Amino acid sequence: MPNANAESSESHPLERRxxxxxxxxxxxxxxxxxxxxxxxxVPCGFARxxxxxxxxxxxTRAMLALASGxxxxxxxxxxxxxxxxxxxxxxxxxxxxxxLATGTLRDxxxxxxxTFVARGMMIVAALEVLLWxxxxxxxxxxxxxx
Numbered sequence: 001m002p003n004a005n006a007e008s009s010e011s012h013p014l015e016r017r018x019x020x021x022x023x024x025x026x027x028x029x030x031x032x033x034x035x036x037x038x039x040x041x042v043p044c045g046f047a048r049x050x051x052x053x054x055x056x057x058x059x060t061r062a063m064l065a066l067a068s069g070x071x072x073x074x075x076x077x078x079x080x081x082x083x084x085x086x087x088x089x090x091x092x093x094x095x096x097x098x099x100l101a102t103g104t105l106r107d108x109x110x111x112x113x114x115t116f117v118a119r120g121m122m123i124v125a126a127l128e129v130l131l132w133x134x135x136x137x138x139x140x141x142x143x144x145x146x
Contacts, residue, residue, distance in 0.1 A: 015103070023099040030092050040064060047146040055125070055132035058144035059084065077144055080131065084124045087117050 036042050037060050046054035058077030063085055065073035074081075094114065098107035109118060135143045 019100055019103045022103055023096050026096055026099050026105075030095070038064070044146065051146075052136070053132070053144045053146045055128040056084070057132075057146060061144075076141055078128070078131075080124055080128050084121065084128070087120045087124065091117050 040060055042060070044054055044057050046052075047057055056078070059081040062074050062077035062079070062081035065071075065077060066082065090113065091108065094117070095105055095108045098105055101107065108114065131140070134140055
């Protein structure tokens with residue numbers, strides 16, 4: 001029978017240190033992904049395979065255009081990009097918090113925030129598909145260049 005006065009395994013310094021190390025690894029991994037996307041050198045596999053843009057094509061270029069203040073290019077590439085980007089950032093923060101709290105990613109996507117992010121991503125993805133279909137039909141300036 002465990003001693004009620006004994007330290008829980010959650011407060012053990014070595015375990016806490018391990019969670020911090022793991023969270024650091026998650027942060028480094030997320031930073032590497034952000035760097036690769038921000039470099040605009042990651043080709044879209046869908047576009048390369050089918051020679052047509054995917055529903056999310058232009059999102060990285062849209063965010064880079066928005067960051068540089070080029071609103072025309074931002075709207076041309078993907079005006080829904082900031083919404084999906086914000087949801088992905090919230091998910092990334094939730095991943096780091098989960099690793100700090102539990103040492104794993106098991107709590108990512110749970111709770112009210114997780115439900116909000118999941119529903120938000122489904123809505124934005126559906127809107128991106130509708131925008132993609134409209135552009136393939138020649139509306140709104142046609143397809144995003146790939």
